Amino acid sequence: MGFILRRLGFYLVAFWASITLNFMLPRLMPGDPVTRMLSRSQQRLDPQQVESLQRLLGVEGGPWWQEYFAYIGRVFTGDFGVSISRFPTPVSEVIAAQLPWTLLLGAVSLFLAVIIGNLLGILAAWRRGGALDSVVPPLLVFIGSFPYFWLAMGSLYVFGVALGISPLRHAFSVGLTPSWDLTFISDVAAHLILPALSIVLVSIGGWMLGMRNTMISTNAEDYILMAEAKGLRPRRIMFNYAARNALLPSVTNIGMSLGFIVGGALLTEVVFAYPGVGYQLLAAVQGLDYPLMQGLFLTITAAVLLANFLVDLVYVRLDPRVRVG
Template sequence: MRYLARKLGFYLIAFWAAVTVNFFIPRLMPGDPVDIMISKLGQHGPVTPEMRHAIEALLGADTDRSLWSQYVDYLHNLVTGDFGTSVAYFPATVTSIIAQTLPWTIGLIGLATIISFLAGVGLGTLAGWRRGSWLDNLVPVTTMFQSVPYFWLALILLYLFGSVWPIFPLNGGYDVYTVTPGWNGPFIVSVLYYGALPALTIVLSSVGGWMLGMRNMMVSTLSEDYLVTAEAKGLRPGRIMRRYAARNAILPSVSGFAISLGFVVAGSIVTEAVFSYPGIGSALLQAVGNNDYALMQGIFLVITLSVLCANLLVDLLYSVIDPRTRAGG
């Protein structure tokens, strides 16, 4: 319990610090979201102080009040779930924009990250266990894809499988002309079809790193004394590989997976920009382009929560995989 309380206390302090930084950074950026909103509304003629004050209050950017008062209101709205109105998607609220775009990002980037991690760790385990095999010799090929810039790999695959051989669509998240969004078969099939190429790009660009890291840790672990003891006891090779070698070799990969999983939301910007995918990364680009304080704060908060929650879960999982991490001192 002390271990759990210590971890929760640390992450609560980290969350408060991230929320505070999240409040101040958009307000230090140049530009005025109120002027952008006035131009979007097509206002002609002079803008009265009353009109400007009303728009500032609507957007949560009331510059007539002190930063401390705005910060207190920001914390109150954070607790109540009221993140304000978006400039980029006016008059939609920030909460509704995040609710619409976040499932697309989690479904694509999250699943692709999990698939690449599981595939890389599994292949790396076999490559390290059978050094010198054809699978072990395949490691340099997989790491080559990781060295290629992600957007370049995405453009190449998009050109080959979207234009030269039109197997996959060029952009979008689903077929907007023939299917109706909802929990129905045609829509789910369309989403999987449109997300196949972006997911393939993510897997190809990241599976090599997981495979190489796991392979090297397996090679290092195989020289430990406890594995020699397990072999001397006559245990089956498969049991030794899974329960003794892989279980200890996977610990560094679990830490890396926590970071990758936490940055699923933040890492979606390039993916969604290349493939015009309707996720939260595209919404963040629109928010930055329009100085949308409220939407930027809401998305940054989601990124912060995803990173902290992923790291907390992996810390707890670490204590299960390796009980020594729970010991104090």
């Protein structure tokens, strides 16, 4: 319980710091968001209209501490203001419409990378020196050295443009209505393959190498030698004894890799015009939509912190030693 409370306190402090940073960034820039938007668009508004925009963005020019506490109050009530680029839609509605697609892409990519990477690492360490251990790790490391967006653009050109066997953009075909029928689900899966594959190929090498190295050290433990001496089947020793204990560092790595997965998903969404948070963030930056940018930044931060906290809860369940103290 003490470990959980300490971790919860850490994540609450981190969330508060992200809220503060999110509040300060637009105000630390020269001028104010309204002035910068008007200078870029070369529009002329009446003073009353400018004042309305400033109230909309929460930069009326009052004392910063009053704006700060008002901003915190709006955040905890889910009020991020109104989107400028998609006026008059509230920011919360824009994020609610885009977030599920990012969660789908990130969750599928992370699940496949963890499962396939760890399984390959287990088999490579158990048959150390074999073909799987000698050929696959260098190949995956080579592929993983490419940036997310480069691999996404390459796969989009090869499979989408040259071969024409994959959709080029969006999360589902134009004309389909979102529903839970088989036609729509299969169409979403077809649009998800290339974006998810781009992220999986970049990240799977790290998972394989991490599990392989942990399994090699685990195979030298006394309980593995004891299990072999008892005559247990190699498959049972590999999965029930060695892999089960070697998985603990991988659980920690899940939390550490969430930020990279989210970052990769954001870049991949831009390449495939996938209607998630990353694609919407690019549109918000291009349109100087400050309320939407702030809402997206805070949503991404909160999602990563929450996922890391859930990973800590799972780790406590798997390894009771961390409960001490």
